[in-house]
Amino acid sequence: MEEELKCTVKHQDIIERVKTKMPKEEILFDIAELFKVFGDTTRMKIICCLFESEMCVCDIAELINATQSAVSHQLRVLKQAKLVKYRKEGKVVYYSLSDRHVEIIFNMALEHIQEM
Amino acid sequence: MEEELKCTVKHQDIIERVKTKMPKEEILFDIAELFKVFGDTTRMKIICCLFESEMCVCDIAELINATQSAVSHQLRVLKQAKLVKYRKEGKVVYYSLSDRHVEIIFNMALEHIQEM
DNA sequence: TTTTTATATGAATAGTTGTTCATATATTCA
DNA sequence: TGAATATATGAACAACTATTCATATAAAAA
Numbered sequence: 001m002e003e004e005l006k007c008t009v010k011h012q013d014i015i016e017r018v019k020t021k022m023p024k025e026e027i028l029f030d031i032a033e034l035f036k037v038f039g040d041t042t043r044m045k046i047i048c049c050l051f052e053s054e055m056c057v058c059d060i061a062e063l064i065n066a067t068q069s070a071v072s073h074q075l076r077v078l079k080q081a082k083l084v085k086y087r088k089e090g091k092v093v094y095y096s097l098s099d100r101h102v103e104i105i106f107n108m109a110l111e112h113i114q115e116m
Numbered sequence: 117m118e119e120e121l122k123c124t125v126k127h128q129d130i131i132e133r134v135k136t137k138m139p140k141e142e143i144l145f146d147i148a149e150l151f152k153v154f155g156d157t158t159r160m161k162i163i164c165c166l167f168e169s170e171m172c173v174c175d176i177a178e179l180i181n182a183t184q185s186a187v188s189h190q191l192r193v194l195k196q197a198k199l200v201k202y203r204k205e206g207k208v209v210y211y212s213l214s215d216r217h218v219e220i221i222f223n224m225a226l227e228h229i230q231e232m
Numbered sequence: 233t234t235t236t237t238a239t240a241t242g243a244a245t246a247g248t249t250g251t252t253c254a255t256a257t258a259t260t261c262a
Numbered sequence: 263t264g265a266a267t268a269t270a271t272g273a274a275c276a277a278c279t280a281t282t283c284a285t286a287t288a289a290a291a292a
Contacts, residue, residue, distance in 0.1 A: 009208055011172075032155055032156055038155070048134075048144065055134075056123075072238095112215070123237070125238075186251055191269095193250095208259095209268075
């Protein structure tokens with residue numbers, strides 16, 4: 001790891017400054033994990049469904065044209081990331097977004113995409 | 117795909133409404149691709165370095181404790197996603213963020229993380 | 233109680249991705 | 263020109279991930 005690096009540029013002042021301002025390793029990891037969850041088309045579609053209203057699993061599956069199983073697996077990922085919450089009504093489970101951040105983050109990305 | 121789905125809940129009114137408001141497949145794909153780029157710790161670290169100032173490859177490598185090769189590969193990914201730009205000065209290449217959206221998206225995620 | 237329906241989940245598999253290693257390219261310096 | 267330095271890149275490999283298939287669970291309906 002060190003041996004391979006022969007570069008000697010090292011703007012030491014900048015390096016020091018950045019080092020102090022850089023978020024902790026653990027926070028960077030968590031943020032990357034969060035973005036990883038957004039980084040899948042199926043999950044992105046599910047999230048978009050939920051912008052409108054809460055929705056049950058089989059409606060989501062129909063809407064995004066995926067199997068019930070695939071949707072259920074991905075909802076679990078979203079649930080673990082605390083991006084969605086759910087309520088049960090008999091045998092039907094209704095999912096919804098857990099907070100407004102999701103939509104804000106989505107819109108920022110959309111804006112970035114559309115400017116390119 | 118269809119045969120496995122026996123669910124018959126189908127709130128047809130909601131399905132129709134969501135269908136019309138849902139962004140196009142292609143846009144959702146692009147957004148997911150963008151988030152995928154954010155969804156890696158190494159790239160996240162590189163991005164954080166660049167919040168402060170432009171920086172050359174070997175300084176980034178030293179700062180985040182990664183090999184020159186790994187950093188270079190990931191800078192390529194960031195470049196393809198148009199998240200970073202670069203300028204050459206002799207044999208040294210200085211990378212910087214291509215726009216302010218990156219920081220906004222990052223901060224939204226940070227906020228979300230810290231509320232959980 | 234048996235059947236049907238809605239959802240969840242484990243295992244297997246195929247596809248993707250990040251790192252490393254070796255090497256290529258390009259620029260500077262002696 | 264030749265050596266050293268900064269960066270880029272292709273190939274190989276290991277690790278991870280999303281889907282499918284089969285099946286489990288749980289609630290409702292018959």
